Amino acid sequence: MDQGPFSLSPQVKRLWPIIHLGWLLIIAGSAWINHYYSQQEMEKTALAEAKAIYQRDTAFRAWVAGYGGIYAPVNEQTPPNPYLANRPDRDQSKRDGTPLTLVNPAYMVRLVNDFQGKPVTHLTSLKPLRPENRPDAWEKTALERLEQDNLPEVFEFTTRNNEPYLLYLHATRVESGCLRCHASQGYQLGDIRGGMAIALPLGEILALHENTLSTMLSLHLLIYLIGAALLIWGQRLLGRRVRERDLVLAALEESEANFRTVADFAYAWEYWLGPDGEMKYVSPSVKELTGYGAERFMTDRDFLKTIVAEDDREILHHHIEIEKHLASCAVDFRIRTAAGEIRWLHHICRSVYDRHGLFLGRRASNYDITEEKVVKHNNDELIGQLREALDKVKTLRGFIPICASCKKIRDDRGYWNQVEAYISKHSEAVFSHGICPDCAHRLYPEYYPLPKNGEEQSGVRTAAVGDQALPSTEPPEPPEPQD
Numbered sequence: 001m002d003q004g005p006f007s008l009s010p011q012v013k014r015l016w017p018i019i020h021l022g023w024l025l026i027i028a029g030s031a032w033i034n035h036y037y038s039q040q041e042m043e044k045t046a047l048a049e050a051k052a053i054y055q056r057d058t059a060f061r062a063w064v065a066g067y068g069g070i071y072a073p074v075n076e077q078t079p080p081n082p083y084l085a086n087r088p089d090r091d092q093s094k095r096d097g098t099p100l101t102l103v104n105p106a107y108m109v110r111l112v113n114d115f116q117g118k119p120v121t122h123l124t125s126l127k128p129l130r131p132e133n134r135p136d137a138w139e140k141t142a143l144e145r146l147e148q149d150n151l152p153e154v155f156e157f158t159t160r161n162n163e164p165y166l167l168y169l170h171a172t173r174v175e176s177g178c179l180r181c182h183a184s185q186g187y188q189l190g191d192i193r194g195g196m197a198i199a200l201p202l203g204e205i206l207a208l209h210e211n212t213l214s215t216m217l218s219l220h221l222l223i224y225l226i227g228a229a230l231l232i233w234g235q236r237l238l239g240r241r242v243r244e245r246d247l248v249l250a251a252l253e254e255s256e257a258n259f260r261t262v263a264d265f266a267y268a269w270e271y272w273l274g275p276d277g278e279m280k281y282v283s284p285s286v287k288e289l290t291g292y293g294a295e296r297f298m299t300d301r302d303f304l305k306t307i308v309a310e311d312d313r314e315i316l317h318h319h320i321e322i323e324k325h326l327a328s329c330a331v332d333f334r335i336r337t338a339a340g341e342i343r344w345l346h347h348i349c350r351s352v353y354d355r356h357g358l359f360l361g362r363r364a365s366n367y368d369i370t371e372e373k374v375v376k377h378n379n380d381e382l383i384g385q386l387r388e389a390l391d392k393v394k395t396l397r398g399f400i401p402i403c404a405s406c407k408k409i410r411d412d413r414g415y416w417n418q419v420e421a422y423i424s425k426h427s428e429a430v431f432s433h434g435i436c437p438d439c440a441h442r443l444y445p446e447y448y449p450l451p452k453n454g455e456e457q458s459g460v461r462t463a464a465v466g467d468q469a470l471p472s473t474e475p476p477e478p479p480e481p482q483d
Contacts, residue, residue, distance in 0.1 A: 016235055023231060027224040034216050042202075042209040043166075047155060049205075050168040050198045057121055057196060060112065061105035070108070071100040077114070081107045083129050106130075120201075123172070125194025139197050142169040147192055157202075164202040169195045269345075269366040272352070275359055277301050289345075289368055291338025309334035309342065319347070327351055332369065344373040 064070055071092055072078045080101040084090045092100040103111065106123050113121055124135040126143050135143055142154040146169070155168040174191045263270050263283050269290070270283040278301050282294035290307060297303050308316050312333035319331045328350035334342055349364035400422075401410040408416040420431040440448040 016231075019231060019235070020228070023227050024224065027220050027227070031217060031220045034220070035213060038209060038213055038216065042205055043157060046157075046166045046200060046202055046205050047168070050155065050166055050200045051170075053121060053198055053200070054168070054170045054196055057109050057112075060108060064103070064105045064108050069102045069104045072103050074099040074101045078103065078111060106133075120198055122197040122199070123194060124169075124197050125172075128194070133194070135197070138167055139169060139195075142167075142197070143195055146171045146195060160199070164206055166198075166200040166202055168198040168200065170198075171195050266365075267367075270364070271297065271366075272361060272363050273349075274361040280361065289337075289343070289366065290335060307335045307337075309336060332373075342370075343368055344370045 074080060078101060080091060081104065084102055084104060084107075087102060090102045092102075094100060109121060109123060122133075122139070124133050124139045124143065126135065126140070126147075128134055138156070138158075145151060145154050151171070153168065153170045155166060157164070157166055159165065171192050172194050174189055174193050263281070264285075266283050266285055268283075269286045270281070271286070272280040274280045279298045282297045284294055286292065286294050286297065292303070292307070305313065305316065315331060315333050319329065328348070330346065330348040332344060332346050334344055336342055346367040346369045347364060348367075349362045352360045352363050354360055402408070402419070403410075403416065407419055409419055409422040410416050411422065417425075423429050424431060435443070437448065441450055
């Protein structure tokens with residue numbers, strides 16, 4: 001099926017859910033961490049507010065206690081404190097007769113809480129003077145922990161009437177100003193006589209926290225959506241890049257396969273020598289040529305030198321060391337195969353570079369020319385023999401001046417020579433003398449009469465001289481007398 005430019009490879013498709021899940025986990029983890037720290041900050045804020053209330057009331061109490069209490073006009077909001085009835089200075093009056101009542105630190109805190117309309121502090125003790133100061137269940141447990149573990153404070157986040165609260169209790173220790181009212185209870189300086197309990201409603205703080213949390217979650221959702229969109233875009237882009245890479249790799253593999261087919265099945269022994277002198281590639285045909293496998297040459301950089309015939313090692317050394325800087329060069333040398341045979345190689349190599357001009361080494365081809373060398377040697381020997389034979393052969397050419405009468409031949413210097421002398425001088429012919437029938441009759445008529453009509457000449461014998469039949473010089477036997 002034809003795939004578009006944004007089609008995803010199977011690898012990317014399998015990877016996409018993992019990437020998406022990873023991005024979702026990152027966003028979820030970030031949201032959880034932000035929620036956790038936001039919750040921690042909310043609790044810290046609430047606790048800080050509770051401590052601020054405690055420190056405010058403590059400061060009021062300390063200020064009032066420092067003056068031994070303060071006097072306030074008696075009215076409905078500030079009636080005389082019945083728990084200070086044993087104090088002779090509880091009730092006073094101004095010069096105009098306006099009645100005044102003593103307000104001790106604890107009474108002042110109650111008056112301030114009533115004035116605010118939402119009492120959040122509560123002075124409590126396990127041995128209270130005022131019944132309203134009795135601790136509730138949580139305050140009692142907290143007071144016991146304060147005394148048992150000698151803690152400065154105890155707090156807890158809980159709910160009351162389905163409303164979130166921070167319950168805070170800070171220990172109150174006996175000071176010198178406290179003994180005026182509480183010495184009768186047996187307290188001494190430094191004793192924990194109770195604590196200030198604060199029940200802080202968390203509605204407003206939680207509302208602010210929830211608004212912050214909602215904004216944070218919305219921001220995380222937006223970041224997730226942007227990231228998911230970028231992931232989809234990146235996925236498609238990556239898919240296209242992967243497909244392009246796969247096409248390039250496929251083309252590269254096909255190119256390498258073609259190269260391997262050409263190189264591995266080459267008749268000649270091909271190799272690639274790197275710039276460092278190490279063999280980068282050796283074709284399998286080296287096995288047929290040398291009897292040694294390609295791995296032998298790959299693992300031993302100097303193995304080629306060891307199989308070169310001793311008389312030709314200098315030739316190969318000169319070629320490798322001196323002619324290596326040439327673009328291409330060729331040389332013939334002999335090697336000894338694994339079977340001990342001597343073979344002639346025609347070696348031709350050239351420098352190779354990458355597309356940036358970086359030197360990659362030299363590519364070499366080695367051809368077995370043993371038969372050619374043997375044929376050439378035999379031809380050279382045959383040609384030498386022919387030349388030697390031709391040097392011994394003398395031929396007569398051109399016009400030869402010969403006397404029409406005596407048949408002498410004139411040489412280049414103008415001298416007239418006998419025919420046999422001239423021919424012997426200008427050729428390899430060897431003469432042997434005999435006598436023809438006519439001359440035999442002319443010189444020895446009594447022995448060589450002329451033949452009659454219809455009879456063949458007889459009495460002339462020939463003798464073999466070398467490979468030629470020459471006339472014999474021996475005179476024939478005289479004929480027998482006739483009756």
